[in-house]
Amino acid sequence: MRERLFLGVLLVLTALFCWALGWIAWGFARAGTALGWGFALAICALLVLTVWVTWREVLFGLAAARLGRAYRTDAAPVEPSADATADPRAEFEAARAAAEGTGEGDWRSWYRLGLAYDALRDRRHARESVRRAIELERAGR
Numbered sequence: 001m002r003e004r005l006f007l008g009v010l011l012v013l014t015a016l017f018c019w020a021l022g023w024i025a026w027g028f029a030r031a032g033t034a035l036g037w038g039f040a041l042a043i044c045a046l047l048v049l050t051v052w053v054t055w056r057e058v059l060f061g062l063a064a065a066r067l068g069r070a071y072r073t074d075a076a077p078v079e080p081s082a083d084a085t086a087d088p089r090a091e092f093e094a095a096r097a098a099a100e101g102t103g104e105g106d107w108r109s110w111y112r113l114g115l116a117y118d119a120l121r122d123r124r125h126a127r128e129s130v131r132r133a134i135e136l137e138r139a140g141r
Contacts, residue, residue, distance in 0.1 A: 003065075007058070014054050021047045060127075063134045070137075071111050088119035099129075107136035 021043055029040035095116035099109040114129035 007061070011054070011058070014050065018047055018050055021050070060131070060134075064130050067107065067111055067130070067133055067137060071108060074108065088116065092116040092120055105136065105140070107133040107140065110136060 025040040025043040025047065028036045028043065030036070092113075095109070095113040099106075099113045102109045110129050110133035114126045114133060117123075117126035117129055
């Protein structure tokens, strides 16, 4: 519940930011000069970029949360190794071996690999693994 509240607050702040950008762009456009119109167009480009990035990240978060719920409630979940809490590196090696061993078709192994990357604080690879898990799960539906 706390995550949804945080998401709502961030979306409201993003909406306020977009409104402020629109207001500034409108002010530049009302100036009527070529420079004013140029600034207005540049600010509108920032506005479109803001909306696109926010939309993309919210969709990624919702899909990752859906996979997380499915991963936890699956009838036969992939169990992490016994020493996962003691050594994240060992869990990473086990998750990587599982992802390589099951081939490209199992989203659970890729999600587990994403969790292992996250435990090692490697956010970029964690997001890549979770994105791959999302693609595989969607393809399997």
